[in-house]
Amino acid sequence: MFQDISIEKLNELRAKNEMTVIDVRSPSEYADSTIPGSINIPFFTDEERAEIGTLYKQVSTQKAKERGLEIMSAKLPVFVKRFAEIPGNKTVFCWRGGMRSRTTATVLSLMGIHVYRLDGGYRTFRKWAVETLGSLDFAPQVYVLHGNTGTGKTEILKALKAKGYPVVDLEGLAGHRGSIFGAIGMKSHNQKTFDAVLLEEILRYRHEPYIIIEAESKRIGKVVLPEFLIQKKELGTHILLEAPKELRVTNILNDYRPEEHKEQSLQAFYQIKSRIHTPIAQEIEACLLSGQYARAVELLLDYYYDPRYAHTSSTYGEEFAKAPLIRFDTLDEAVNQVEERIQHLQDQEALARKVKSGA
Structure with missing residues (x-):
């Protein structure tokens, strides 16, 4: 099973070049802002994320989850392979440590690929950055x-x-x-x-x-x-x-x-x-x-x-x-x-x- 990692511990390992950080948010989210040095392996494309968001708001949570599972199942082999090709320790994150990073970490764990998940996701990193610059x-x-x-x-x-x-x-x-x-x-x-x-x-x-x-x-x-x-x-x-x-x-x-x-x-x-x-x-x-x-x-x-x-x-x-x-x-x-x-x-x-x- 995957482990959560705090922003403080992640920063410590990043400073020693002992951790690869992977942003599983959509390409547009990654382009807007990310943790410096991270790479992008998106769980959903921008179009897929928009489609699921529409289903969530206009139909139901269940329909959104079903469509998300359908989309992810089709590209799962390629998705997992990209992680397998990255050596060393890995941490994944999404916006707030929710569904995308949790699902990614769980699936990879089942495939024998250990990753950490950033507790609180990118939102935690952003909060830490603002507070640190301010103090x-x-x-x-x-x-x-x-x-x-x-x-x-x-x-x-x-x-x-x-x-x-x-x-x-x-x-x-x-x-x-x-x-x-x-x-x-x-x-x-x-x-x-x-x-x-x-x-x-x-x-x-x-x-x-x-x-x-x-x-x-x-x-x-x-x-x-x-x-x-x-x-x-x-x-x-x-x-x-x-x-x-x-x-x-x-x-x-x-x-x-x-x-x-x-x-x-x-x-x-x-x-x-x-x-x-x-x-x-x-x-x-x-x-x-x-x-x-x-x-x-x-x-x-x-x-x-x-x-x-x-x-x-x-x-x-x-x-x-x-x-x-x-x-x-x-x-x-x-x-x-x-x-x-x-x-x-x-x-x-x-x-x-x-x-x-x-x-």
Whole structure:
């Protein structure tokens, strides 16, 4: 017979890579939000789930169960085989630990395949994630990268992470770059997915001396940052980045690829067109329509993004004004200088701790 497993025990085993987690909900439920790293082996397809739900509401519970049994019986051999092909420990879950995961675990047990069932299902995981983000005591210091649009902050973070630095790419986790054009070429995440993947990253680095993030507003696309991270960012150590405009334009064109997303780029521009001086807005629109994307980006930087960044920067306190400025001409230079700056800051803090302790 199968065993139920608590969310705490499941998280412990997941952290050690000792558990495969399997979401038996429908593909659309899985796509909407799931436990990070889980795989989807649906008990019912979206269409089958809708059909059974209709029977349950409009006919009877018994008819819904009979139809569910009929559907499942026809595909049971393939369903069981997929589980048999997965090695090691396995945990299944559905929405609230109900019929789908219970039936799955029972059938697999009868076939000699042992699985655990998450007590309370995905709903329990979601509750744990929200409560943990709301009460987390996060000790690491935060280094915050600032810079005008197109400076390459995200690429710098990716390069640092590839070198083993404790980086949390908030835009990557949100599936959004944080601007009006931010969703172009990306899949935006909802709050449930963002909270789940963010918490995974935060817990991974909770014992590090610091993490590195990009300066973000409270909202990134569809999602909102948790309060503790906003506070850590505001109290963090700021590092300012400055790149020549030519590099910034190139970075933006490489990242957003407007030639591949012409309509999306145009529609995004229309959302901010009224905020730009009319003659300039008309020129930007003409450039977007004619494929002169470099010129359009340059105008957007001069007349929209740079003034907004200057205004936002002015709202930071005195510590921001004193923050070190890193100027660079290439992204490689930026990565090297950020590394040097962080090492310098870490050395200073180590020395301060040594002096304070009287060593």
